[in-house]
Amino acid sequence: MLEEFLKDSEFASMMHRNIYDLLNLLTQKDIQFDILVSTKFVNFSPELPQEIKANFNPSVILFSLAGYSLSSVEISKDEIKFEAGFGPDNFASVVSIPIGAIIRISIDENPILINFATYSPSDPKTKQERSKQIFLNNPKNRDIFKGQ
Secondary structure (H helix, E strand, C coil): CHHHHHHCHHHHHHHHHHHHHHHHHHHHCCCCEEEEEEHHHCEEECCCCHHHHCCCCCCEEEEEECHHHHHCCEECCCEEEEEEEECCCCEEEEEEEEHHHEEEEEECCEEEEECCCCCCCCCHHHHHHHHHHHHHCCHHHHHHHCCC
């Protein structure tokens, strides 16, 4: 029962909204914070050198957003982006993380939000089909798609 609930799309959407709102509040107030994320959902641009990536935990990464990284944060509906330096030479890269893939947000090592929802990226076609189905659930809208 619990596993099904943690995968529930309504629960995931609620957690997504909470994370999004909290990230916006923290950045507006210029409060330093940490985010814990599943490694497989993190993207780097440019890609990090292999000798730097080899030092990462294979399952989770903790990012501390302070100073320049915090000031460079951009939050969209679906992701957070920020610039960071890695390794002894501070290799610069833009880090992109889907909002739903954030596991925990902390201030001074104290968790202020834990995301229990199971994150799985969905492709745009699936989202479009779901949106169309929701639209068609209203009997007044069914005639619009009859020819398709």
